[in-house]
Amino acid sequence: MLCVDDLSRLELFQHLPRERLHWVCDRARKVELAAGETLVQEGDPARGVFVLIAGQVGITRFSEGIDIPLGQHKAPEFFGETPILTDEPVPVNLHALTDCLTYEIDGDDFRILLHECRDFGRAVYRVMAKRLRGVESFVRGREKMAALGTLSAGLAHELNNPAAAVVQALRDVIPALMELQRMSLVYGQRNVEEAHTHQWLQARDDGYETILHNHLDLTILSDREEQLLEWLETYGVANPWNLAEPLASGGVTVEVLENLTARWQNDPTELRDMGVRWLALSFDVMSMIKSGLRGAERISELVQSMKSYSYLDQGVQQLVDVHQGIEDTLQIFSHRLKPGTEVQRCYDRNLPEINAYGSELNQVWTHLIDNAIDAMNSKGTLKITTARDGNSVCVEITDSGVGIPPEIQSRIFETFFTTKPVGKGTGLGLDIVRRIVENRHQGTIALESQPGATRFSIRLPFAALKN
Numbered sequence: 001m002l003c004v005d006d007l008s009r010l011e012l013f014q015h016l017p018r019e020r021l022h023w024v025c026d027r028a029r030k031v032e033l034a035a036g037e038t039l040v041q042e043g044d045p046a047r048g049v050f051v052l053i054a055g056q057v058g059i060t061r062f063s064e065g066i067d068i069p070l071g072q073h074k075a076p077e078f079f080g081e082t083p084i085l086t087d088e089p090v091p092v093n094l095h096a097l098t099d100c101l102t103y104e105i106d107g108d109d110f111r112i113l114l115h116e117c118r119d120f121g122r123a124v125y126r127v128m129a130k131r132l133r134g135v136e137s138f139v140r141g142r143e144k145m146a147a148l149g150t151l152s153a154g155l156a157h158e159l160n161n162p163a164a165a166v167v168q169a170l171r172d173v174i175p176a177l178m179e180l181q182r183m184s185l186v187y188g189q190r191n192v193e194e195a196h197t198h199q200w201l202q203a204r205d206d207g208y209e210t211i212l213h214n215h216l217d218l219t220i221l222s223d224r225e226e227q228l229l230e231w232l233e234t235y236g237v238a239n240p241w242n243l244a245e246p247l248a249s250g251g252v253t254v255e256v257l258e259n260l261t262a263r264w265q266n267d268p269t270e271l272r273d274m275g276v277r278w279l280a281l282s283f284d285v286m287s288m289i290k291s292g293l294r295g296a297e298r299i300s301e302l303v304q305s306m307k308s309y310s311y312l313d314q315g316v317q318q319l320v321d322v323h324q325g326i327e328d329t330l331q332i333f334s335h336r337l338k339p340g341t342e343v344q345r346c347y348d349r350n351l352p353e354i355n356a357y358g359s360e361l362n363q364v365w366t367h368l369i370d371n372a373i374d375a376m377n378s379k380g381t382l383k384i385t386t387a388r389d390g391n392s393v394c395v396e397i398t399d400s401g402v403g404i405p406p407e408i409q410s411r412i413f414e415t416f417f418t419t420k421p422v423g424k425g426t427g428l429g430l431d432i433v434r435r436i437v438e439n440r441h442q443g444t445i446a447l448e449s450q451p452g453a454t455r456f457s458i459r460l461p462f463a464a465l466k467n
Contacts (some may be wrong), residue, residue: 001025001028002051002103004018006076007050024105028103028104028105029104031104032094033099035099038094039057039095042090042093044089046088046208048080048107048110049078049104049105050102052073054076055072055100056072056096057072058095058096067093070092070095079094080104081128083106085128095389159299162295162299168355169288172288177287179299180282198280200253200260200275205284206248207249208282210285221248221249228244231257235276242280243280244279247279249283249287252279260279317357318355319355322348322354322386323349323351325365330369333366333369333370336373336378338379340379341382342382344381346381350386350388354462356460364458368433368456372398372399375402376399376401381400382399384398385398392460392461393459393462395457396455397456398453400452403454404449413447433445437458442461443461443463445458452466
């Protein structure tokens with residue numbers, strides 16, 4: 001049985017009269033744990049308040065599939081009051097780090113003590129508030145890291161394709177340029193008249209212009225490629241299928257090739273085939289350069305978006321273009337905006353910049369857009385609207401997903417409340433969004449939801465900020 005002297009070692013129970021200490025000792029249930037044994041798991045229903053007499057109990061929490069250490073309780077200590085007082089599932093995992101001796105006080109008995117002794121109640125709430133702040137701080141840090149992980153994965157995904165295009169272009173262009181140099185050397189040794197050389201150069205330059213500015217549509221390109229392939233086969237050039245596509249992309253027609261090769265129709269020399277190959281290879285090189293340039297430009301856009309998103313090289317507070325922050329976030333999430341997802345932008349482009357914590361505000365857009373994509377299962381309509389509302393900017397993010405059930409809508413911004421299962425996400429839910437909007441920017445956030453239309457409305461004053 002629990003001893004009164006052991007119970008009195010805890011400052012909390014020193015607020016109770018001795019007869020109540022005996023009452024607690026008579027009713028407490030002994031719980032012995034071996035090292036490594038689990039006492040309670042995250043998500044379990046509330047049990048009771050535990051008094052640790054001997055040993056150490058570890059505290060962990062699941063986050064993104066990983067059991068993360070939060071701290072530990074060392075005897076003498078009490079714990080387990082939070083789920084009893086909030087009537088919520090257990091928010092953490094508790095397991096024995098050493099052999100432990102604990103006693104469990106029934107939740108109803110613990111509430112009786114709270115009602116009977118005001119000093120006891122105040123002491124409990126002080127301890128609970130301190131513990132909640134510690135857990136919140138941890139979870140908020142994990143939430144930021146999870147968001148960073150999501151963005152990093154998205155950025156890596158988006159960078160992969162353009163980076164591969166640049167590498168492939170540079171790898172292929174080197175041997176192509178060397179072959180072009182060889183061809184030019186051979187051609188120069190044949191002393192072909194200048195007028196004929198000018199015809200080939202003009203065909204090449206016209207083809208460059210076509211490739212760089214995409215003057216041909218796909219239907220015309222396909223038809224021309226078939227015509228060129230037939231002509232090349234008749235002409236007798238080797239591997240004609242390798243030449244038809246680049247020649248077609250350069251806008252070359254059968255008539256152009258006939259004019260250029262007329263003088264070599266019956267000439268068995270190397271120049272007969274080399275001219276056609278030189279033209280096709282020139283177009284190939286230009287296409288490689290264009291592909292590599294397009295990839296490099298895409299990489300530059302992503303890097304700039306990420307820099308803008310995080311507000312690098314700027315102070316904590318700055319004048320922020322709300323639209324730019326939203327667009328930077330969409331850019332980083334583009335890998336998740338599948339072809340089945342439509343993004344509708346209804347922006348008031350006349351909105352002035354607002355004084356804000358730019359990187360924190362982008363966390364708001366990140367969480368809301370990420371949740372919207374999840375709710376739609378990557379298929380539906382994401383609508384983002386901005387407008388002026390007096391001295392505030394109003395941003396509405398609406399998705400066509402499944403909606404949020406009415407019975408939990410009033411709790412969606414509560415600390416630790418989340419619709420995701422244990423181990424998924426960080427468990428903080430949208431509390432971090434509410435804190436950034438309300439506490440940091442003196443704004444408001446509201447929710448309206450029904451199946452097919454969930455809308456988060458954020459209002460941010462143009463100037464007010466909390467340091």
